[in-house]
Amino acid sequence: MIFIYLTLACILLIISSLLLRKASTTSCWLSLVIFIAASICFIAVYGSIGGVFVAISGGLLTNLFVAFIFGKTINK
Amino acid sequence: MKSVTLKKLFLLHSWVGIVTAILLFIVCFTGALAVLSRPELKIWANPELHQLSTIPSEKVTELINKYHQKVPEAFGENIHVYLPTGHNTHLLTLLFESHDGDENYTEEAAYAYQFDPRNFELVKEYYGTAAYFYEHRKTDAPSFIGHFHADLHLGRPIGLILTGFLGLTLLVSTITGLFIHRQLIKELFTFRRKKELNVVVSDAHKIMGIWGSLFHGIIGLSGAFLGLATIILLPAAAFVSFGGDQAKLVERFTAMPEPIISHNYQATDINAILIDAQTRYPKAKIVDLTVMAHNDTNAEVYLRLLGGDAVASQLLQYHGNGEFSKSMSSLGDIPGPAIKVLTLLFPLHFGNFAGIFVKCIWALLGLTTALLPLSGMMMWLAKRSRGSNPTLSELAYQRWNRAIIGSCGGLVLASAILFPAQVLLNNLVAVELHNQYFGPLFFYSWLAWFLLAIFPLNYHRYLQVTLLVTGVSCMAVLPLNVVLSSSHAFMANNLLVTVVDISFFMIGLFGVYATKRINVKRLALVEPAVHQEVSV
Numbered sequence: 001m002i003f004i005y006l007t008l009a010c011i012l013l014i015i016s017s018l019l020l021r022k023a024s025t026t027s028c029w030l031s032l033v034i035f036i037a038a039s040i041c042f043i044a045v046y047g048s049i050g051g052v053f054v055a056i057s058g059g060l061l062t063n064l065f066v067a068f069i070f071g072k073t074i075n076k
Numbered sequence: 077m078k079s080v081t082l083k084k085l086f087l088l089h090s091w092v093g094i095v096t097a098i099l100l101f102i103v104c105f106t107g108a109l110a111v112l113s114r115p116e117l118k119i120w121a122n123p124e125l126h127q128l129s130t131i132p133s134e135k136v137t138e139l140i141n142k143y144h145q146k147v148p149e150a151f152g153e154n155i156h157v158y159l160p161t162g163h164n165t166h167l168l169t170l171l172f173e174s175h176d177g178d179e180n181y182t183e184e185a186a187y188a189y190q191f192d193p194r195n196f197e198l199v200k201e202y203y204g205t206a207a208y209f210y211e212h213r214k215t216d217a218p219s220f221i222g223h224f225h226a227d228l229h230l231g232r233p234i235g236l237i238l239t240g241f242l243g244l245t246l247l248v249s250t251i252t253g254l255f256i257h258r259q260l261i262k263e264l265f266t267f268r269r270k271k272e273l274n275v276v277v278s279d280a281h282k283i284m285g286i287w288g289s290l291f292h293g294i295i296g297l298s299g300a301f302l303g304l305a306t307i308i309l310l311p312a313a314a315f316v317s318f319g320g321d322q323a324k325l326v327e328r329f330t331a332m333p334e335p336i337i338s339h340n341y342q343a344t345d346i347n348a349i350l351i352d353a354q355t356r357y358p359k360a361k362i363v364d365l366t367v368m369a370h371n372d373t374n375a376e377v378y379l380r381l382l383g384g385d386a387v388a389s390q391l392l393q394y395h396g397n398g399e400f401s402k403s404m405s406s407l408g409d410i411p412g413p414a415i416k417v418l419t420l421l422f423p424l425h426f427g428n429f430a431g432i433f434v435k436c437i438w439a440l441l442g443l444t445t446a447l448l449p450l451s452g453m454m455m456w457l458a459k460r461s462r463g464s465n466p467t468l469s470e471l472a473y474q475r476w477n478r479a480i481i482g483s484c485g486g487l488v489l490a491s492a493i494l495f496p497a498q499v500l501l502n503n504l505v506a507v508e509l510h511n512q513y514f515g516p517l518f519f520y521s522w523l524a525w526f527l528l529a530i531f532p533l534n535y536h537r538y539l540q541v542t543l544l545v546t547g548v549s550c551m552a553v554l555p556l557n558v559v560l561s562s563s564h565a566f567m568a569n570n571l572l573v574t575v576v577d578i579s580f581f582m583i584g585l586f587g588v589y590a591t592k593r594i595n596v597k598r599l600a601l602v603e604p605a606v607h608q609e610v611s612v
Contacts (some may be wrong), residue, residue, distance in 0.1 A: 023264075048566060050419065053424070057441060061437050064284065
């Protein structure tokens with residue numbers, strides 16, 4: 001069960017990050033909603049404080065990887 | 077914000093970065109490795125811990141009772157039991173301690189007994205000062221790197237003060253960096269990897285800085301606290317509140333006060349206490365226990381737990397009859413929100429609050445913290461060596477690059493060498509001699525690599541060879557283990573050993589692949605300027 005939650009949370013973090021990269025208002029809000037869903041998965045595994053810490057640090061790392069892999073070539 | 081203020085912040089960011097860049101890389105890189113050192117890499121490095129399951133509580137109780145009878149009465153007042161979980165000693169250790177020493181020692185003295193956790197055979201006996209015992213415990217490659225991260229092996233207080241101040245400089249650089257890169261939103265996902273190297277490094281510096289800023293800030297703050305707390309904050313607090321008497325302050329706030337010994341016999345039920353703790357916190361791991369006034373009616377037992385639902389480590393207090401007293405933070409039973417925040421700083425720094433998944437996140441983010449000062453320094457050097465009026469000559473630019481590769485690359489290489497050396501030591505050298513090898517191996521290989529920077533080598537080639545040797549060192553771990561050890565990736569019934577062995581191989585493979593890539597990039601990007609280089 002833990003494995004399923006963690007896998008789901010990671011997939012949600014990646015989707016959230018890709019949506020944030022699109023930089024439109026709708027996708028930013030949708031990204032936030034998906035990030036909260038990922039946080040809930042982490043909270044289910046690690047408890048309230050631990051889950052929030054993991055969600056934030058995992059989100060930052062995912063965004064960093066997305067920036068490195070799918071980096072934009074022009075500033076908008 | 078006014079442009080003058082921004083300019084000042086930019087100057088502060090640049091100069092703080094330049095002055096501390098190499099030291100910050102050293103501390104942050106070893107910190108990223110140290111995240112995984114305990115217990116994961118420590119278990120990998122010690123074959124005694126490979127097949128380890130939970131130590132039976134009856135056995136621990138039996139050993140404590142048996143060996144308590146062998147030591148003088150004063151040594152039964154404080155008994156420390158270190159369980160072989162990969163967090164402290166690699167053997168099951170019983171340490172009977174007398175705070176006032178005995179007829180031979182005026183300082184804290186101890187009798188220590190160490191047992192092989194696989195069969196509980198007595199492996200080592202010790203009698204002497206407690207400080208000497210702790211200082212000369214068996215070390216291994218991951219523990220060596222962990223200690224190096226904490227105080228750079230400069231000893232205390234100098235090493236701790238230095239790493240504490242580096243934490244503060246990291247915090248300053250993070251905050252000033254956020255102010256000077258005002259267009260945060262625009263640069264969130266900008267990474268132009270097909271542009272020239274300077275642009276790639278600049279973009280990488282910005283996105284690592286932006287996305288990692290919260291992490292870098294927390295690591296800087298918690299690192300400064302850990303480094304400076306005992307050296308500066310504790311004496312300062314004692315000066316303000318206790319007239320400079322540190323011992324009084326520690327006594328007032330200690331988590332484990334000394335009980336009054338009644339000299340009335342009552343068996344301390346350690347077995348029941350261990351079982352109760354495991355039932356109360358089934359997901360947590362008992363790391364060590366301290367028994368005070370063993371087999372006395374006023375006996376108290378303290379258990380330190382890691383993991384489980386609690387983010388910070390917990391200290392459980394039991395009375396000698398097995399009755400649960402309370403659970404508190406490792407800093408003691410002090411009320412107030414400030415102490416709760418302080419206790420969170422430890423797990424936030426070590427990343428040890430939620431298993432291996434979080435540790436991997438911490439290690440990767442820690443690597444970005446290490447790369448930030450390096451990329452910043454590359455940007456600073458590039459800026460001064462380009463343009464119509466460069467302040468840095470091509471020769472000086474190459475010297476700087478060689479110095480960075482020699483110091484930072486040399487550290488990476490020296491760290492990588494320790495792991496195949498650990499496999500060789502485990503299989504070819506007696507355990508009691510291991511401690512003699514790590515220091516010379518680490519520092520001499522680092523020094524030798526750094527001294528190479530004196531020679532006018534082509535710095536691209538220098539970087540290439542550094543990566544190649546590092547990669548080969550990491551790749552050597554798996555075959556060496558397969559050839560020499562009976563517990564390796566394909567034999568050990570331990571997933572951790574398999575994962576660590578294969579991870580080393582993959583990291584080494586990546587290092588060798590990166591070597592090839594640098595060669596290609598060098599030809600593609602640097603060829604027009606190659607005639608200006610000084611090379612041998």
